[in-house]
Amino acid sequence: MTFPPHDPRLDRQLQFLLELDRLKGILRQTRVLDGARQENSAEHSWHLALCAAVLAEHAPPGTNLGRALQMVLVHDVVEIDAGDAFCYDAAANLGKEEREQAAARRIFGLLPDEQADELRGLWEEFEAGATPDARFAVALDRFQPILLNFSGEGGSWRANAVRHDQVLARMAPIQQGMPGVWPFVVRLLDEAVARGYLAPAPESIPDSEKQHL
Amino acid sequence: MTFPPHDPRLDRQLQFLLELDRLKGILRQTRVLDGARQENSAEHSWHLALCAAVLAEHAPPGTNLGRALQMVLVHDVVEIDAGDAFCYDAAANLGKEEREQAAARRIFGLLPDEQADELRGLWEEFEAGATPDARFAVALDRFQPILLNFSGEGGSWRANAVRHDQVLARMAPIQQGMPGVWPFVVRLLDEAVARGYLAPAPESIPDSEKQHL
Numbered sequence: 237m238t239f240p241p242h243d244p245r246l247d248r249q250l251q252f253l254l255e256l257d258r259l260k261g262i263l264r265q266t267r268v269l270d271g272a273r274q275e276n277s278a279e280h281s282w283h284l285a286l287c288a289a290v291l292a293e294h295a296p297p298g299t300n301l302g303r304a305l306q307m308v309l310v311h312d313v314v315e316i317d318a319g320d321a322f323c324y325d326a327a328a329n330l331g332k333e334e335r336e337q338a339a340a341r342r343i344f345g346l347l348p349d350e351q352a353d354e355l356r357g358l359w360e361e362f363e364a365g366a367t368p369d370a371r372f373a374v375a376l377d378r379f380q381p382i383l384l385n386f387s388g389e390g391g392s393w394r395a396n397a398v399r400h401d402q403v404l405a406r407m408a409p410i411q412q413g414m415p416g417v418w419p420f421v422v423r424l425l426d427e428a429v430a431r432g433y434l435a436p437a438p439e440s441i442p443d444s445e446k447q448h449l
Numbered sequence: 450m451t452f453p454p455h456d457p458r459l460d461r462q463l464q465f466l467l468e469l470d471r472l473k474g475i476l477r478q479t480r481v482l483d484g485a486r487q488e489n490s491a492e493h494s495w496h497l498a499l500c501a502a503v504l505a506e507h508a509p510p511g512t513n514l515g516r517a518l519q520m521v522l523v524h525d526v527v528e529i530d531a532g533d534a535f536c537y538d539a540a541a542n543l544g545k546e547e548r549e550q551a552a553a554r555r556i557f558g559l560l561p562d563e564q565a566d567e568l569r570g571l572w573e574e575f576e577a578g579a580t581p582d583a584r585f586a587v588a589l590d591r592f593q594p595i596l597l598n599f600s601g602e603g604g605s606w607r608a609n610a611v612r613h614d615q616v617l618a619r620m621a622p623i624q625q626g627m628p629g630v631w632p633f634v635v636r637l638l639d640e641a642v643a644r645g646y647l648a649p650a651p652e653s654i655p656d657s658e659k660q661h662l
Binding site: 239240242243246249250252253254256257258259260261268269270272275276278279281282283285286287289290291301302305306309310347351355380383384386387417419420423424426427 | 452453455456459462463465466467469470471472473474481482483485488489491492494495496498499500502503504514515518519522523560564568593596597599600630632633636637639640
């Protein structure tokens, strides 16, 4: 976008902010609650940020809410170039890390250098998931789709025949990132199987029923 | 939504977070940059939060970025009940304050009491626009549509025959909330008129041309 001539630093900031608009067109597997359409990664990121604000009491000791908010706000911007790979689709996730690293260089690189370093650093910290802020942010990113899928009577779980054992493994970071919420997650996933929202794990199916599968 | 029995405090937090999902279905006049559809208030709020993070150096002295982020994240949630009134449509704005106050009571009231008070307080502070955090947040809320409308060759301005004097008056809070950005805003709106994205103010039209209007 060409603006009338102005401060070059502000121009780099605005080019980045305009580029972000494209995240509104990146669709996730998860559906919004009225079921009418898939959620996009921009509104997902907003929802996560509000989850962070409301569930901050469950964050690990030492979490800085302001940093965690910025982390969830930027955690998906690489999808503008790399797309959203469905977490239960192994093929779609091949080469994901390289694609996302290249996207991070290009997109955060639109910013003035020190801001590029700062926001790209937050994204890398999220990806590594090793600090209190990142553990909390990652836990929220796992937790929000559970809320939508359970409330949407299965949502993207049912649409993709996802199994309980797959979701439980995927949710494991919640144990560290929001330990107080973990017992609820375990109960909710059990209930999701009981209600038919989520397929049971293979080993939980009684032998007498396996012949029907 | 009925979850399996769990902690009542967490349940109130989750009912609030689920209710927020509806903001993804509230449409604004502004269009996303590819022009294919209207922007919704959830993704708009995400975009504002990133504007806050990137443009923080332009905030008034004393601004707390973490609070300003939370403020822009919640600033539109009342629209779940009250809808989005187009700012240049006087009729649509009649009774808006009462509708939004009732919405704030209901929606924030889903939360545990002290969290309801805290987030509703942030929303009221935004509405009053009198603190540094609120001045910055309000300025961002005015600035982001300029970026989209200018880059979208007029966007909702052109679609609604909005005039330069209307936008300039609406943008006035940017003078206090992001003073360093104001000269750019003035230049951009002049350029928008020159390019035909925005209608000229009536008094700026030479008398010789008025007969053609």
